[in-house]
Structures are given as C-alpha cells and as structure tokens.
Amino acid sequence: MNNRQRPYKIKLIQHSHLDIGFTDRQEKIKQLSIDFLKQVIRINEKIESGERRDWNGFKWTCEAYWSVESFLKSESKEWIVRLEQAIKKGTIELTGDYLHLSELIDEQVLVSKLKASREYADSMGVKVNSSMNVDINGCSQGYGNALVDTGIENLFTCVHTHHGMYPLKRQEPFWWEMPNGKRLLVWNGDHYHLGNDLGIEPLVMIEKEEQGNFVTTPVLHEDVLKDVYKRITSYVQELENQEYKYNFIPITVSGLYGDNCPPNGHIMDFIEAWNGMYGDEVFIEMTTVHDLFEELKNTDKEIPTYSGDWPDWWSDGVGSTPKSTKLFREAQRKLRAINGLNTENQYIEQSEIEELENNLILFSEHTWGSALANGKPWSSLAQSLRFRKDMYATQAHVRAWKALDKILYKKGEVLLSVNRPLTFKLINPNPLSVKEVVKLPVLRKWQTILLKDGFKVVEKGNGNDLVYQTENLDSSGKKIELYVELEFAPYEEKIIELMPCKQEKLIASLSPVPRDKVNDVAKLNTNNPVEANMFRLETPFVKIVWKQGDGIVSWIDKQEKKELLRGDRLYNAFTPIYEITKKREGEDIGSVRRHLGRNRKGFHVERDRGKLTNVKVLSIGPLYAKVELQYEMEGVSYFSLVLKAYANSPRVDASIRVNKDSVWEPENVYISLPFAVNQAVETETWFEKTGGLIRPRIDQLPGTCVDFYCIQEGLAMTSNDQGLVICTPDTPLIQMGSLDAKEVVLHGDTEHIKNSDLLYSWAMNNIWETNFGIELGGFHEFSYSVFWGGEYCSPQHSIETCRGLNTGIVSFYYEEN
Numbered sequence: 001m002n003n004r005q006r007p008y009k010i011k012l013i014q015h016s017h018l019d020i021g022f023t024d025r026q027e028k029i030k031q032l033s034i035d036f037l038k039q040v041i042r043i044n045e046k047i048e049s050g051e052r053r054d055w056n057g058f059k060w061t062c063e064a065y066w067s068v069e070s071f072l073k074s075e076s077k078e079w080i081v082r083l084e085q086a087i088k089k090g091t092i093e094l095t096g097d098y099l100h101l102s103e104l105i106d107e108q109v110l111v112s113k114l115k116a117s118r119e120y121a122d123s124m125g126v127k128v129n130s131s132m133n134v135d136i137n138g139c140s141q142g143y144g145n146a147l148v149d150t151g152i153e154n155l156f157t158c159v160h161t162h163h164g165m166y167p168l169k170r171q172e173p174f175w176w177e178m179p180n181g182k183r184l185l186v187w188n189g190d191h192y193h194l195g196n197d198l199g200i201e202p203l204v205m206i207e208k209e210e211q212g213n214f215v216t217t218p219v220l221h222e223d224v225l226k227d228v229y230k231r232i233t234s235y236v237q238e239l240e241n242q243e244y245k246y247n248f249i250p251i252t253v254s255g256l257y258g259d260n261c262p263p264n265g266h267i268m269d270f271i272e273a274w275n276g277m278y279g280d281e282v283f284i285e286m287t288t289v290h291d292l293f294e295e296l297k298n299t300d301k302e303i304p305t306y307s308g309d310w311p312d313w314w315s316d317g318v319g320s321t322p323k324s325t326k327l328f329r330e331a332q333r334k335l336r337a338i339n340g341l342n343t344e345n346q347y348i349e350q351s352e353i354e355e356l357e358n359n360l361i362l363f364s365e366h367t368w369g370s371a372l373a374n375g376k377p378w379s380s381l382a383q384s385l386r387f388r389k390d391m392y393a394t395q396a397h398v399r400a401w402k403a404l405d406k407i408l409y410k411k412g413e414v415l416l417s418v419n420r421p422l423t424f425k426l427i428n429p430n431p432l433s434v435k436e437v438v439k440l441p442v443l444r445k446w447q448t449i450l451l452k453d454g455f456k457v458v459e460k461g462n463g464n465d466l467v468y469q470t471e472n473l474d475s476s477g478k479k480i481e482l483y484v485e486l487e488f489a490p491y492e493e494k495i496i497e498l499m500p501c502k503q504e505k506l507i508a509s510l511s512p513v514p515r516d517k518v519n520d521v522a523k524l525n526t527n528n529p530v531e532a533n534m535f536r537l538e539t540p541f542v543k544i545v546w547k548q549g550d551g552i553v554s555w556i557d558k559q560e561k562k563e564l565l566r567g568d569r570l571y572n573a574f575t576p577i578y579e580i581t582k583k584r585e586g587e588d589i590g591s592v593r594r595h596l597g598r599n600r601k602g603f604h605v606e607r608d609r610g611k612l613t614n615v616k617v618l619s620i621g622p623l624y625a626k627v628e629l630q631y632e633m634e635g636v637s638y639f640s641l642v643l644k645a646y647a648n649s650p651r652v653d654a655s656i657r658v659n660k661d662s663v664w665e666p667e668n669v670y671i672s673l674p675f676a677v678n679q680a681v682e683t684e685t686w687f688e689k690t691g692g693l694i695r696p697r698i699d700q701l702p703g704t705c706v707d708f709y710c711i712q713e714g715l716a717m718t719s720n721d722q723g724l725v726i727c728t729p730d731t732p733l734i735q736m737g738s739l740d741a742k743e744v745v746l747h748g749d750t751e752h753i754k755n756s757d758l759l760y761s762w763a764m765n766n767i768w769e770t771n772f773g774i775e776l777g778g779f780h781e782f783s784y785s786v787f788w789g790g791e792y793c794s795p796q797h798s799i800e801t802c803r804g805l806n807t808g809i810v811s812f813y814y815e816e817n
Helices: 026-049 065-074 077-089 107-124 141-149 194-198 222-241 266-278 289-297 313-320 322-341 350-364 380-410 445-450 795-807
Strands: 008-014 130-135 154-159 172-177 183-189 204-208 214-218 248-253 282-286 305-307 423-427 434-439 455-459 468-472 479-488 493-500 536-538 542-547 551-557 576-580 606-609 611-620 624-632 636-646 651-660 667-672 684-689 692-694 708-710 714-718 723-727 733-736 759-765 778-789 810-813
Touching: 008 266, 008 289, 026 065, 026 077, 026 380, 065 077, 065 107, 077 107, 107 141, 107 322, 107 350, 130 289, 141 183, 141 692, 154 289, 183 248, 183 289, 194 222, 194 248, 214 266, 222 266, 222 282, 248 289, 266 282, 313 322, 313 708, 313 733, 313 759, 322 350, 322 380, 322 778, 322 795, 350 380, 380 810, 434 795, 455 479, 468 611, 479 493, 536 624, 536 636, 542 611, 542 636, 551 624, 576 636, 651 667, 684 708, 684 795, 692 795, 714 795, 723 795, 759 778, 778 795
Parallel strands: 008 248, 008 282, 130 154, 154 183, 172 305
Antiparallel strands: 172 183, 204 214, 423 493, 423 810, 434 479, 455 493, 468 479, 536 542, 542 551, 576 606, 576 667, 611 624, 624 636, 636 651, 651 778, 667 759, 684 692, 684 714, 708 733, 714 723, 723 778, 733 759
16 A cells, blocks of 8 residues: 555445345345345434434445335335435435346346336436446346436446456446447446455444343454455555556445345444544545446546447356246247237236236346255255246246236137137237248147038138148147148238138148158159158258268258358257266365356366257148157257248248256256358358347457357348348357367457357256256257248348247137127
C-alpha cells in the first residue's frame, strides 16, 4: 500500500445469493427469502427508532425480484407497508432481475418476468435501472437485450469461476452493445463472496447474559482488523498490478459465508471499527448497485464497448436432467402455441398463463439440486431437491397441456364417445406459413373396423382428396397412426374427414418385399416416390447410405448432386459417442469431477463410438420412408436411430432411442452432426439463443467460452446460395470442435478457432460434482430434423422455419356445434 497513488473507497454491497435449492428444500428457500426481508425491515426500523443509530447507512440489495414477489404474495398488508417504507428510504434496493437463470428460458417468458420488478417499482414511484447477476457464468445477448427493453441500464455481475470464467477483465466496466445499437453498462465484478473472504463479515460471539438471554457481539479487536488489513491491502495491490484505474472498488458481502444467507447488521460495526483505524487508506461504505453505477458514470474514465453473446459456462448442467429438460422444452413450445391461439385471452385466463410461466422459469433457474448431488446422491436432501426440480418441468408440462386442451375444447374438440365422427380440425398456431406432414390422433380398433374396406381423406371446404400414409403402432393393428400433408397460412385452420372408399385398403404401408421379408433388393417395382432397404434410404431429394460398423457414410443432396456430410468429419452422421473419465488412484467421486475443469472431461478420458449392427425397414409409402439403425456402444444397453425421409421435401427426421446405463463416474454422450453446405467453405454457422441469432465464435464477448453452447430451437449453416438447418427440440447443448481434452481457448485468444467447425449434439452428461444431476440411467428419446436447400440461405428464415416445425400443427377430433 506504500506505493499507492490515491486513497481507495470500498463500495460494499450486502446481499444474499439466491439459490432456489442447493442449501435446502426449494420451499424452505422461499421461506428464508421472505424472512430475510423481514430481518432487513426490522434493522431499518431499529435504525429509525434510534435503537441502532450506529447502524445508520445499512443497505440491502435484493438480488432477484422473485424474493420480493414471494413476500408480496404471502405477507400481510402491514408487512407490505413496512417493506415499501424500507424500499423508498433506500435501505432495500430492488433490482431488475427476476431470478438467476440458465439459458434454457426463451424470450417470451423472460420478457414477461423481467417486467415484474419494474412495474412494482413504478407503482411506488421508485426507480429501478440496475440488475445484479451473481454466480452464473454468462447470459445470452438476448437476455441483455431484454434487460434494456425493460428499462434496465446497468448490469452488475459476479461470476463464480468454478468450471467457468469471467470475460475480459474482472473488476472493470464495459458497455455491452446490443444488435439494435442499445447499450447496457456492465461492471464485471469479482466473486460474490469476496467480502466474506476478505473478512468484512465479522466473526460473532454468542454470549449468555445473567438474565438468561443470548446476545451477539462482533469480534472486532485489533488483531482481527490487522488480519483483514493484510487481506484487503493485498487485494488492492493485485488490482493495481492489473492497472486498475478507479479509486473505488465494488465488493459484495453476505451476512454469513454461504448462499441463501441472512442480512447482518454487525457488518456496520465492522465498517465503523475499520474506518476508525484504516479509513484514511481504504474507506468502506455500504452502498447499492444503483449508487455504484452513479459513481461510475460520474468519472471521466473511458469505458470500452463490446458486443456479442456471453455464453454461460454452466449451461452444460441442463444435460444432467435430459428427461425433465425435454419436458420443459415441450412445455415452452406449447406455450408458444397457446399464445398463438389465445391472442386476446379469449380462451385462457392470464392467471393460468402466469402459473405456467412460473413453473417454466423456476425450472430454468440456475440451481439444479443439492450441494450433495453427486457426492452423496442417495441422501434424502439430494433426492428431494432433484425431484422438486423435475416437478417444475412436470407441472409446466401439465399446465401447458391443460391450457391447450381447454382451448381445443372451445374450438370444437369432441372427446371420446361411441359416435365420435372421423372428422379432424388442424390448426397452425405459428405466425408463419407451414407445409407439414401432420400426424392425426390415433385411430383405435373400433374405428379401423369401420374403415376395413378402405377410405379416403378429404379436405372439407374444397373437397380435395389428400394423399395419406398409415402406420401400425402395434403388431395387432389395433392402433393406427394416420399422416396427411397440408400447407397452412399463419394461424390457419383446416378440417378434414375420413370417408369410406372401396378403392383404398386400410393397411400399414410397406414395400413389396420378397416373401422372406428381407429388404436387400436395389430397385423394387413400386409406385412410391421413396425407397428403403438394408443399405440405403432414398427420396427424390436425398440418398442416405450406411455401412455395417461405420453407420451413415453418405448423405447426398440429389437436387444439387452434392454430399452434405463433411469430408473432415471424425464421426459419421448421428453416430453416438460415449465418454467416461474414471477415477484414478487417490481420487474420490468428487475430486475426479473437480479436476475436469473447463474441459468437462479428464486428460485420461476413455471414448467409445457407436457401431452399426442392424437395420430394419419400418415403413414405405407415398409420403415418407422410415428405417431403424441399431448401434452397440459402451455406456448403453440399447441405442436405436430411426430415420424418416419425406417424399415431397428435402427433409429427414431423426429419432434417437437409448437405454442408458447408470454410472456414477463422470460421463458424456454426444451425437455427431457432421453436416455442411459446400463442405463448410465460405459458410456461416448460426445458433438460435434466447432472443436472437448469433454466429458462434464470431458474435461473442472477448474471453468467453467457444467450446459449447445452449441453444433454443436449432441451428443453421448458410452460404450465398444454399442453407442447411438442424432442429434440436429436445437437446439444447451443442459442442463445437474437438471432443478431446485440451488447452482451453477463449474467444479472441486465437484466430484458429472456426465458426464452421464440427458440431455435436451434447445429449447428456453427469460431470458436475455439485448441484447438477448424476443419474442418467434409463430410457430416453431425442428428436432432430434436418432440412436444406436454396430457400434457407437466410439464417432468420431458417430458424423461423425451425421454430414452426418444432411447435408443429395442432390436430384433434372435431365436430361442429
């Protein structure tokens, strides 16, 4: 400190880091959050009454509006008045964040929830223009844009670098520019427990008075303050070594060391004692996030501007719960369909939508489970927190379907009855035109008997006969799926009917194979526009070829006569890859995971590739052909890839079914996606993330992750004249580049990382030693769609098409009133 050129001021921000779970049951965390606000209110009132006048200047920053909202919903009018008095006085600071989120949430729910804090503040005449993002390792550019659009000007971040990293430099501000030119002022802070590490949260003695009451007294003797002095001056020297240019230092502190901790008025006792001894060198004052940025704006220092996405290093945790993540994503898409059908709340009350949104955002909150999740996965707390987390996805799924059922019933859905007509209504809930092969509700035995002599499908209104295809759902033929192909304008509704017709037979579609049922003949005499056998799948648009062991070795665009699989691929299309990092001598199950660092695998990782062992032709008809490819691989007892290629469009759907073994050691499962247009020459890769599109490894903040990303509905690869789109409705994680453990490169560190690198769907993992899930065992299904052509040169159009395809067409039994 002797070389210090100026006195410093620590701007101390007291808060409680909110984890909904991790330290206790989720409902208990809500109770704690409410009680922490009551404790702050009591501290405020003691200061005002003069009982604790020495605590004057005490402040508390509420990280997330969820805590305040929970208070408002549960407490009496008297408590609410006392809360609002503390807010208006400035003792309690409201911030603009609703919760600290993973990147699973989409913009429709995010924007809805971000408005809540601002609207409540406006009702009191209080200004809220700052947000506090703590612990998590990033937030999408769309998230930043949503903050700006809801009136937030400032973002204070405190990244926890466990398995992650902050961008740029810590303890420095920057302007974060959005695609529309609007900017968010960011202070890129240090760890959120820094104040506790430095000793600013004083030790407290609990003593018993003669009357029998317990009292707390902070330990503030000279030796304690000297020790804190060494820590603080060492930290200041570290900042000076990185050419820190401000005379104030923002530092966060919790009332006790840990997450979900209460306020601590005794920190004011420490500040008074410190300032009395060392305040002429480093003065400490308690402040708020808003006041921090006001002081920053009053400086004359130049603040750099950066733009781009801020990928969250911790987003990989969503792959630890693949089943509930799939449910969550389906519920989120159903909400989009509901909003498309319920534009004026004419079918569903807004309160029902809010309950659905509440469950969606609670599942996407960054806390997945217990601190014991992987070290003691059998513990009651670990199991309880995991089931409750899954419950949010399940409840969101239930509420989404209940709301959609209500809408469909009001739109004419006829429920199961003896005389139910074979009439169906189909609705496009999307704001764009869609051409789709639509699956109708299942036909059951008593219905198929009515149609045993044949039928036709007629579009009501124009009388057009529609081409259709059927599939048996079981060997008995008691349940049949029926598919028709239709084009829809935005939000268009169509009605179709099944009519008896002697010329058609109700049989499941299958090619005229030889009597031995082996599909191995190159060309069979069939009128179907699609072909499939043991070695290839072919339509007018694509020819897919596979080999035993190797899997899919070719994927030809027949219109352009070009190979769509990359020549530099290491694994073939949709080949599964399994990784395990085994414990070494001296390691326990926790330390082997801690040592994975940012690679998400160990240097000694073992890897196995799926080997193709068997092929089945499932269906051939006028609309599509479907085949099943079966693989063998370590880590799974069953792995099946079902490909469905369409007769009238350049599109292939893929469905992966897997029975995963239960393994305690850290694992990853990837699916290879080695697709490209023009062999990845002069092409760009685009990801849909929350609220917008990015080019990974291009549109990013310096110093951010370039190995994996959490995306929304899919990705696109575009060139001047061609495009290829991959929809990922169930699996949000995408790995980019090499799967090997390697020296970690951050964005901006090198020019050698490519935007057009190899891609993998990161289907599941259990690599974290804390918080995230460990049990991957059981049955899973993951769906993908691949489509391509000249109309997909625009990334915006490509992703809009992807969203529409994933949301789908709504179909149901219908009867006019």
